[in-house]
Amino acid sequence: MIEASGPAAMPNSPEARDKAYLVHGLTNLRQHLDRGPLIIESGRGVWVRDSQGREFLEGMSGLWCVSLGYGDKRLVEAASRQMEKLAYYHLTNHRSHGPAIELAEKLIAMAPVPMSHVWFASTGSEANDCAARLAWYYWHAKGEPQRRKFIAHRRSYHGNTIATASLSGAGYLHEEFGLPLPGFLHVECPDFYVGALDGENEKAFTQRLLESLEALIVAESPDTIAAFFTEPVLSSAGIVVPPEHYMAGLQTLLRKYGILLIADEVVTGFGRTGEMFGSTTAGLVPDMIVCAKGITSAYFPLSALLINERVYQAMLEQSDRLALFGLTMTYSGHPVGAAVAREAIRIYEDDGIVAHSRAMEAVLHERLAHNLAGSRIVGQIRGRGLLAGVQLVESSKPKRFFEPALKVGPRIAAAAEERGLFIRAIGDIIAICPPLIITGDEIETLAHRLALAVADVEATL
Ligand SMILES: Cc1ncc(COP(=O)(O)O)c(C=O)c1O
Incomplete structure (x- = not known):
């Protein structure tokens, strides 16, 4: 305060x-x-300091993005070297530069499924927006220009442009903004803990969700649907890990109706889920992959859209027919961002960050379970890699959720801040997404401080 x-x-x-x-x-x-x-005012490793000199453990990597922590000299030097050499150049009208070429080549080499080309933007929202536009462009090329609609999950977050806020499934992005735009459709979030009906098991829950997705596709007419957007693990929806067979069933349906799949890896890319890409964790085979945040560890705003050969071929045809490819952004492939991203990827590889994230998953879950064991209001601890969610409940057996007006989650986030820990409350789900360089001792500090904050609020209920 x-x-x-x-x-x-x-x-x-x-x-x-x-x-x-x-x-x-x-x-x-x-x-x-x-x-x-x-x-x-400043940051070092997993810690940030405010203007009063108080230190906070950064349990959210800022906004899910500072994956390599603060004060990384290699990233600072990569930016500074590139700024000195060539602070800016663009990629329009056949111009190019080394950092964008090198980064694109590397991204294609490391993609979790075969990808062909890379389009750069500055933010996750822009890259998702471009993915939507390219889906439309693709369907024009294929002679199906009526495929205009998109489907995404309720509670999901895909960004804040007009299209990506429409794509997102959270009411606060739509209310009073006149969104979503027509043709942006939403299906139930695959959150078994919250969404299962009485007595429903995971298999039946999965089947019900897939049946209702198929019913929506059929009702809307499959040949009007351009693409489905999903995160491999749904971060802003509350760290939702879909049931085991959900993603496979989803992809079977999309293939059946010829709908493109776009993986939003803005949060899950670059080691967050314990694999380099969340698509590997979730078994996704997307047509396009959207990367941002961790790609530069947030040291520079840069996003990348990986495009597969099928979509790229359509882009080639279309730009030939129309004389040019009509997408352009001043900062697409910004050389400083590209140099920082290339160095960040070297660090992920040199320092074994992905293996560390995978190894720390068990430590994080064990420490959270141990420290929160005394709490009656913790219903579930879930996640993948260094992305975890703690679902708060009024009672776990029988399962009862808190009245939203009680604001239990936000009060715990405020109590955590008082105790020197930043986490995020998504309603009554506590999101945890620390820098991937976090050590076991720092995880213990995180879990301990979170448990104290939960106890502070629990005592008032
Ligand atoms: C999954 C996901 N997609 C897209 C975005 C939008 O990214 P940006 O804020 O860089 O526009 C975010 C931002 O939090 C995100 O979490």
């Missing part, structure tokens, strides 16, 4: 100027004027 007296109360303090000039996303703007900002 910002004190009412002291430097923060000064009219020209950073806190006062923040309130005077800045707009903050995912924030109650009125409350912000009362409580003011928490200003982060």
Whole structure:
């Protein structure tokens, strides 16, 4: 909390100027004027420090992105070297540069399924948006321009452009914005713990979801559907790991109706789930893969859309027919971002980050289970690699969820902050997504502080 007296109360303090000039996303703007900002000044490894000198364990890697932690000299030097040599060039009109070529080649070599070419953008939203546009472009090339609709999961998050907010399945992105746009359809989130009917097992739950997906496809008419977007593990939906056979069944349906599959690996890419790509973890064979965040460990905004040969061939034909390929972005393949991404990938490989993420999964789950064992309000701990979710419940047997108005999750996130830990509350699910370089001792600190925060709030219920 910002004190009412002291430097923060000064009219020209950073806190006062923040309130005077800045707009903050995912924030109650009125409350912000009362409580003011928490200003982060520096970071080292998995730790960040605020302007009052307090240290926080960064249990969310910022916004699921600083996978290699703070203060990584190799990334800083890669950026600085590239800025000195060539701070900017673009990729339009046949121009190119070494960093984009090298990164594209590497991404194609490391892709979890055969991919052909790479389109670069700056953010995850833009890359998902481009994937949607390329799906439309593909279907035009194939002589099926009526394939315009997209399907994604309820509760999912795919970004914040008009198309990707429409694609996302969370109400707060749509309310009062007049979204989703027509043709953006949503199916039930494959969250067995929350969504299973009384007495329903995982197999029956999976079958019910797939049947309702197929019913939707048929009702909408399969030849109007362009693509299905999914994350391999649904992060912002609450770290939802779909039941074992769900993704296989989903892909069988998409193949049956000729619908493209786009894997949003903005969070899951680059080791997060214990494999280099979440598509491997989930057994996905997508037509396009969207990468962002961990690709540069957030040291530079860069995203990449990996495109398979089938889609690329259609792009070739279409751009030939139309005289040029009509997608362009000033910062597509920005050389500094590309150099940082290439160095980040070297670090993932040199330092065995993916194997570390896989090994730390067991430590994280064991430490969470141990520290939270005394809590009655923990219903389930789940996840893959270093991406975990703790589902809070009023009662686990029989299963009863809290009234959302109680804001149990957000109160625990606030209590964790008081105890020097950043985690994220997605309703009553606590999301945990620490830098992949986290050590076993730091995981113990994370789990211990989280348990204290849970106990703080549990005592008030
Ligand atoms: C799964 C997923 N897709 C897309 C995005 C959008 O990425 P960006 O915020 O870089 O636009 C996010 C951001 O959190 C995300 O979590």
